[in-house]
Amino acid sequence: MSIPELDARSLISAKDKAHVRQVHDHLRNHGALKVKLGFLDPDSDYLRQIVLGLHEHHGHGLPSTHSSTRGWFWDVRPQPETIQHRAISETMGDFPWHTDSCYETAPAKFFALHVLQHDRCGGGTLSLLNVERLLRSISPWAKQALSEPEFRIAVPPEFSKGDQRSFIGRLLSTDEQGQHGRLRFRDDLLTPLTPRANAAYCELMHTFAQQKKTQVQNLTSELLPRGSIILMDNGRWLHSRNHVRDAGRHLRRVRWDARPFQKPLSLLAQV
Ligand SMILES: [Fe+2]
Numbered sequence: 001m002s003i004p005e006l007d008a009r010s011l012i013s014a015k016d017k018a019h020v021r022q023v024h025d026h027l028r029n030h031g032a033l034k035v036k037l038g039f040l041d042p043d044s045d046y047l048r049q050i051v052l053g054l055h056e057h058h059g060h061g062l063p064s065t066h067s068s069t070r071g072w073f074w075d076v077r078p079q080p081e082t083i084q085h086r087a088i089s090e091t092m093g094d095f096p097w098h099t100d101s102c103y104e105t106a107p108a109k110f111f112a113l114h115v116l117q118h119d120r121c122g123g124g125t126l127s128l129l130n131v132e133r134l135l136r137s138i139s140p141w142a143k144q145a146l147s148e149p150e151f152r153i154a155v156p157p158e159f160s161k162g163d164q165r166s167f168i169g170r171l172l173s174t175d176e177q178g179q180h181g182r183l184r185f186r187d188d189l190l191t192p193l194t195p196r197a198n199a200a201y202c203e204l205m206h207t208f209a210q211q212k213k214t215q216v217q218n219l220t221s222e223l224l225p226r227g228s229i230i231l232m233d234n235g236r237w238l239h240s241r242n243h244v245r246d247a248g249r250h251l252r253r254v255r256w257d258a259r260p261f262q263k264p265l266s267l268l269a270q271v
Contacts (some may be wrong), residue, residue, distance in 0.1 A: 103189055111230065126240075131181055149170045187205075
């Protein structure tokens, strides 16, 4: 299952309804796409306009604002070790497999990364694993157990709001049509709270370990160079990042369409 790719020759593409529809269709059908920008875009105007177009024409929710100075965008680049409570994305270390903002009760449905500077030293590879394929190898009872709110989900200190250190939730849901399974995942934050949740989690991790051997897509700097954007359905792909070797690596991230992680629809056994 390769990631589709679109060209955007100029900023005008982002306002072209047919182009925005292609972005929407690829996100719906594949849960991911790459865009190759044919122009310089240091302020990520293309991405901002695409997210607005997806909102205006295809019902996507808008991003939440990170802060009054950063707006929708978050610059992902290595931060000095002296800063307390750095997010893992701001370190140069490996970032293990996860879905973004899984520690939110309403995680973002989508996220995108604009590569302003790829890692020029061979590190910082983004790896992807398809959730639909993963779920096909998991038993119906385990999928049912993963969709029950029987897991403690810890909130990392750097993202904690107020006193909330964790909450209880499910790991598996579906999209609104019940066609695609959606996973919430980051192993170091999850604790199964019942025997069936524990057994289902073991099955998930066993299957995941098997698929990591053969099903991972590695988006090296050659495949995702400066001037490219990857847009992802956050629940339909797991992603990870290996060690960053270039301190100048610089991505810009936006997450949008935050939604509660609902009880899945009845088609779950088939996803
Ligand atoms: Fe991530």
